[in-house]
Amino acid sequence: MPVTEPDIVGELQEREPSGYLLASVRGVGQVDLQPLIWTGLVILAALWSAGWEIGLFATLGTLVSTATAYALGVDRSNIVLGLQGYSGCLTGIALVISLGHHPATYVLAVTGAVLCTVLTATLTTLLGPYGLTALTAPFCLVSGVMVLGAPSFSRIWNGAPKQVSSPTSGETAISWDDLWHAFFTNVSQVFLVDEWYVGLIMLVGLALAGVRVVLFAAAGSVVSIVAAWALGAPTEQIREGIYGYNAVLVAIALGAVFLSGTVANGAYALFGAVASTGLTASLTSFFKPFGGHTFTWPFILTTWALMAAVPLLPRLRRSD
């Protein structure tokens, strides 16, 4: 997210609506903290390959969030980098998965995408003094609140079409087949999708963003599998990517975006990836009694905590 690419920004501000569409495509890539247009395009293709409903709602959410940012007068250089679209993208996906494909879901997705843009501004104000960014917290807040409240409203709730996720006890023996599935679904679960080929396409998109990005994404996926196995998590959950998508995001964020490329920083990033793996189980237990959702909270909380610590830990250094 700190990537500024000043010439691209200047160029985009000139021409609309292509500027709007480009900003939206970048928004899809910003879910993985990458502003590169090609990364966004490949990930968008991966989402459509996962199913037309997921592709459609991801697209809808991103477009509405980005348009809302224009309408409310958000700083233009921030919009063109896609920083106003990624929460709407995830909110669209989360709502269609949690509530099913119904007319009311379209209304909620649009409302949710608008709210994401407002909450992005809220969190930017609140976190700014600490040098932290909103990450995907607007998505987690908006989708969490909507999915939590939905069963109270008869014109919205048509019964849960599918449970989003929850670690339970289960078999812990792991096979080679489980391992490589987990490696890719850890990447696709960032977008709430558990298809290995979707994760593979997304890794290609991340590779376009740079070697360091894809290496840390892969390393985050690997260490989370090792950690989850060593702790004794159920194989079924590991295979579906439940224990790894937060680690992938933490590894990208700390390893390739927010911290400079030193060995100590890299070790810190992977330590964070492991911590987020354990935190996933704790947060899921926390959310269970009241029906909340884990979403990307483990990534967000881990990254905020580890980034806020950096100013007092001189062995580590921010990238900017």
Next chain:
Amino acid sequence: MPVTEPDIVGELQEREPSGYLLASVRGVGQVDLQPLIWTGLVILAALWSAGWEIGLFATLGTLVSTATAYALGVDRSNIVLGLQGYSGCLTGIALVISLGHHPATYVLAVTGAVLCTVLTATLTTLLGPYGLTALTAPFCLVSGVMVLGAPSFSRIWNGAPKQVSSPTSGETAISWDDLWHAFFTNVSQVFLVDEWYVGLIMLVGLALAGVRVVLFAAAGSVVSIVAAWALGAPTEQIREGIYGYNAVLVAIALGAVFLSGTVANGAYALFGAVASTGLTASLTSFFKPFGGHTFTWPFILTTWALMAAVPLLPRLRRSD
């Protein structure tokens, strides 16, 4: 709350205890964010009309909170505007409703009112850097903690006399009779009272504070009814004002107090009123497992979130 009325302040600082009594009456009006003495008086009368227990505990809470502020040396110009009394007012009402009319409830109401003044200072310190105010959060924190802890203590707990509120599933067909009841109880439920005539008297008090105040209160009530009906909330809950009192407060706060009087700001205020209506169901689901209470949290969280976003949304403008 930003209304300063400097001459009145100067005048009040001279003579006590009439200054103390006036500050307390204003405190009752500040629950609806209005410092006008006549608004406070009319609302206080409405509370006594709802029942002597409610009137008594509202009065007791306001007097103790305000007196505590004097004793602890809180800035005098802040006290005389009633800003130290409104949380105590609501805490008194919430405790007598939740715990029943017993000797122990008086002790708790006094303790709670003292705590409200301390927590008002706490939140002012914490929120000040963001340009946010405490709103009714001291009330929600103190009453929430006390009601949550009460069943553990045998000398306090006499069994719940009445459930404060909780949306459940139910009939969603709505009649004209339901509609006008809801319109008024949305206003009275701000003070945890579900009598339509109490809401009517309070609206008169708000009208004294200004046309814009009463119009936004009414508009907040209307949009919350429309939103709750459109979402499919149970009619019983809508009629009792459960889904609308937060919307009334949000509409007053954003539409008539904190933001300037532009069309965009007005639309933003009503958008917030709708958001708080949905948030009410989510927070009630969140609080249910551990026995917490929704109180005015939807209003507080919505107003904080929307106000903190304003500095980054140039289409909107603060009133000061």
Next chain:
Amino acid sequence: MPVTEPDIVGELQEREPSGYLLASVRGVGQVDLQPLIWTGLVILAALWSAGWEIGLFATLGTLVSTATAYALGVDRSNIVLGLQGYSGCLTGIALVISLGHHPATYVLAVTGAVLCTVLTATLTTLLGPYGLTALTAPFCLVSGVMVLGAPSFSRIWNGAPKQVSSPTSGETAISWDDLWHAFFTNVSQVFLVDEWYVGLIMLVGLALAGVRVVLFAAAGSVVSIVAAWALGAPTEQIREGIYGYNAVLVAIALGAVFLSGTVANGAYALFGAVASTGLTASLTSFFKPFGGHTFTWPFILTTWALMAAVPLLPRLRRSD
């Protein structure tokens, strides 16, 4: 914690590893907010007297947290005062009590102690602008998350060896025998130990730190017993120190460390001690549905709230 002892600091920075060991011993005393080396030694002896497992894990946690602080380059003058060790100390104890004495518990205790040092930096960054310190929050966060997540992981979870604590309804008649047991266990429960003689030894350690420290520790213990009895808490819980250890910490923190020694400040400290006693029941009810733990949260939240209020309450004054 504001005690600086500049000459001792200078002296310690010279020679290692004795400086490392002294910093760790001070870390044990800093659980009670005391940097004095003798206090740390006496408390450490008390912990070993409570059982070799508790003594061992307290020592391990303190040593690892302190070593991590050196490794990450935390400010040296902060380390030598023991401010990087106390959360690791408590985390070690909490994990061996909650998870039992197993090989995996050693791994978790080391990981947890490392995380405590990171989170101490995180909270120092976040709380610094408000003049607040981390207190034992890193311990509560790390231990809370680990104990909450543990049952999801089959290679960690061997069944709960003992329930850490939870107030339930019960007999409220209280005898002299209950009273003096409670007085001492209130002190030992700060370290999750409910043996009266351990509390007695710890009080001796606190007496070495100064008359004011031990007097406020004792006063906090007494007012919490009176408050818990007056509220009607179960005698069994009072006797085991469940309702009093937070009050002891609040009384020490506000009465003898953070505020200057005036009568108003002393009354404020004991008011806080009573508030934390009530808050203990509320937080335990809050944590129950999802299996979280109260630990020292009532102390932390009460102290943060009351300290953040001080700048706006001129009758009270900070010690520095």
